[in-house]
Amino acid sequence: MLKTIVTCVLLFVLIALTAYIAFHYAPIERTMGIIQKIFYLHLPAAFTSFVALGVCFFANLMYVFKREAKWDWLGVSAAEVGLAFISVVLVTGPIWAHPVWGIWWTWDARLTLTFVLWLLYVAYLMLRSMLEEPEKRALLSALFGIFAFLDVPLVYFSIRWWRTQHPQPVILGGAGSGLDPRMRIAYLLVWAVFLALMVLLLKARYTLESARADVDELRREAEAV
Amino acid sequence: MKNLDSVLAAYLAGWAIFFAYYISVARRTAALRKEVERLKQSLTRGK
Amino acid sequence: MSLLSNTAVLLGKELRTEFRSRELLTTTAVFILIVMVLFSWTFGPTTEEARRFSPGLLWLAFFFAASLMLQPCFLREQNNDTLSALRLSASDTFAILLGKVAANTIFLLLSELLLLPIFAVLYNVPIQPVLPEMLLVLFLGSLGIAVSGTALAAISSQARMRELMLPILLFPLLVPVLVASTEVTRSLFDPNPLVKWKGIGFLAIFDLVFLTALWLFGEYLLEE
Numbered sequence: 001m002l003k004t005i006v007t008c009v010l011l012f013v014l015i016a017l018t019a020y021i022a023f024h025y026a027p028i029e030r031t032m033g034i035i036q037k038i039f040y041l042h043l044p045a046a047f048t049s050f051v052a053l054g055v056c057f058f059a060n061l062m063y064v065f066k067r068e069a070k071w072d073w074l075g076v077s078a079a080e081v082g083l084a085f086i087s088v089v090l091v092t093g094p095i096w097a098h099p100v101w102g103i104w105w106t107w108d109a110r111l112t113l114t115f116v117l118w119l120l121y122v123a124y125l126m127l128r129s130m131l132e133e134p135e136k137r138a139l140l141s142a143l144f145g146i147f148a149f150l151d152v153p154l155v156y157f158s159i160r161w162w163r164t165q166h167p168q169p170v171i172l173g174g175a176g177s178g179l180d181p182r183m184r185i186a187y188l189l190v191w192a193v194f195l196a197l198m199v200l201l202l203k204a205r206y207t208l209e210s211a212r213a214d215v216d217e218l219r220r221e222a223e224a225v
Numbered sequence: 226m227k228n229l230d231s232v233l234a235a236y237l238a239g240w241a242i243f244f245a246y247y248i249s250v251a252r253r254t255a256a257l258r259k260e261v262e263r264l265k266q267s268l269t270r271g272k
Numbered sequence: 273m274s275l276l277s278n279t280a281v282l283l284g285k286e287l288r289t290e291f292r293s294r295e296l297l298t299t300t301a302v303f304i305l306i307v308m309v310l311f312s313w314t315f316g317p318t319t320e321e322a323r324r325f326s327p328g329l330l331w332l333a334f335f336f337a338a339s340l341m342l343q344p345c346f347l348r349e350q351n352n353d354t355l356s357a358l359r360l361s362a363s364d365t366f367a368i369l370l371g372k373v374a375a376n377t378i379f380l381l382l383s384e385l386l387l388l389p390i391f392a393v394l395y396n397v398p399i400q401p402v403l404p405e406m407l408l409v410l411f412l413g414s415l416g417i418a419v420s421g422t423a424l425a426a427i428s429s430q431a432r433m434r435e436l437m438l439p440i441l442l443f444p445l446l447v448p449v450l451v452a453s454t455e456v457t458r459s460l461f462d463p464n465p466l467v468k469w470k471g472i473g474f475l476a477i478f479d480l481v482f483l484t485a486l487w488l489f490g491e492y493l494l495e496e
Contacts, residue, residue, distance in 0.1 A: 007247065007251070008247070011244065019236070033227065033228060034229060035228040035232055037232050038236075041235060041239045064492055080246075084246045087242050088242050088243070091235075091238045091242065092238065095235040095238065098231070099227075099231050116447050120444045120445065123440050126440060127427070127431060130434075130437055131432075132432075140431070143489055144424070144441060146489060147423065147482070147485060148444075150481060150482070151445050151447075151448070154448040154474075154478055154481065157474070162467070163451055201246065201247060201250070205250050208250050208257065211254055211257040211261060212257055214261050215257055215260050215261055215264065218261060218264035218265065221264075221268060222264055222267065222271075225268065
């Protein structure tokens with residue numbers, strides 16, 4: 001209970017920190033105005049989700065070759081946390097787009113990829129819920145996770161070559177070219193905070209999974225008696 | 226300021242997702258921890 | 273080579289099993305036909321619209337048909353308990369999977385070829401002048417569907433709600449194949465050589481990536 005409260009306080013501190021960086025430290029963008037501030041949430045969330053999904057892929061590989069339960073726990077934790085970050089991307093994107101482009105959604109390469117990524121990891125979690133036996137669940141979901149990860153670059157290129165709207169809506173205001181250095185630092189700082197948040201959530205979810213394994217083991221012991 | 230409510234909506238929605246996720250994980254962990262205690266006790270009693 | 277001969281033997285078994293009753297082929301073909309006709313009713317009957325939408329509808333029909341056709345792939349083995357016998361007989365689990373992939377590709381292709389003339393008539397598309405390229409994209413696309421579909425069928429057949437889980441797992445994974453195949457097919461009716469060859473190359477790469485993944489991880493898919 002105390003741990004939960006402390007963690008919630010920590011979450012609040014992290015929120016306050018990103019809000020400070022985004023609103024106080026970073027200058028206001030010239031053309032878009034204040035709505036551009038959403039990107040300090042949107043972009044770091046996207047990058048953090050890629051990190052989480054990379055962790056998931058790594059854990060999947062480790063489980064297939066080592067068969068230690070802890071890799072399965074890390075895999076599902078990373079997939080769920082990654083999904084949370086992707087959801088933030090998919091929610092903040094349209095909220096930004098509507099006032100700026102007048103539309104909620106467009107099948108631009110990045111949005112489409114994000115959506116497909118979201119679907120793939122929802123499928124991963126659904127598969128797990130349909131497999132009862134712990135070892136089968138760990139192995140088969142790890143294999144699907146590996147296939148899904150290998151698919152991602154293929155999804156990206158197919159969409160970029162054939163499904164991107166022209167002209168490309170410019171999101172970063174010409175990223176890299178004339179981007180105010182304080183903005184770049186702001187992005188990096190918020191990303192660092194998000195990575196810390198990711199680790200926090202990963203730890204919490206991993207603990208949940210190991211508690212679940214404890215319960216299963218104790219239940220089996222109780223039945224044996 | 227124009228679009229301020231969109232900015233607020235985005236930030237609230239984003240952080241709500243993180244909070245909701247963390248709280249759901251924490252509650253399930255607490256429930257499982259109680260279950261672990263209960264099972265441990267019943268096992269020691271059984272022995 | 274042991275792998276090829278093993279695969280050939282297993283492929284022969286799959287084909288013989290199916291051609292005894294031909295139920296998989298006929299039901300798949302009829303299903304594609306029904307979906308094709310249904311799709312044609314979802315938009316106005318102008319030739320121009322048909323030309324624009326028909327490649328996508330064709331491939332969607334194949335996708336839906338495949339997600340149903342792939343279900344028995346491992347269920348037959350499960351019901352008859354033949355998977356362990358298979359694993360003992362073949363020295364290489366990759367041969368088992370490759371045999372199934374080859375069989376599924378052939379079944380898909382046969383169904384598609386049966387429907388191709390009907391597609392050409394219903395949607396008024398000129399297939400004959402581009403027939404070789406059409407066959408190429410059908411082959412590469414169907415191979416992609418078969419490779420990923422066989423692997424995911426091995427996974428989903430062991431889960432609950434397997435009839436729904438297979439499409440849920442398969443369709444997001446096959447997004448690249450859907451996009452590329454549709455674009456190449458469209459470029460055959462609305463000539464665009466750049467799109468055509470880029471797409472064909474891309475499909476070949478997709479097939480290669482997943483065949484390799486199947487080779488690397490196949491034995492774990494069939495673990496008991």
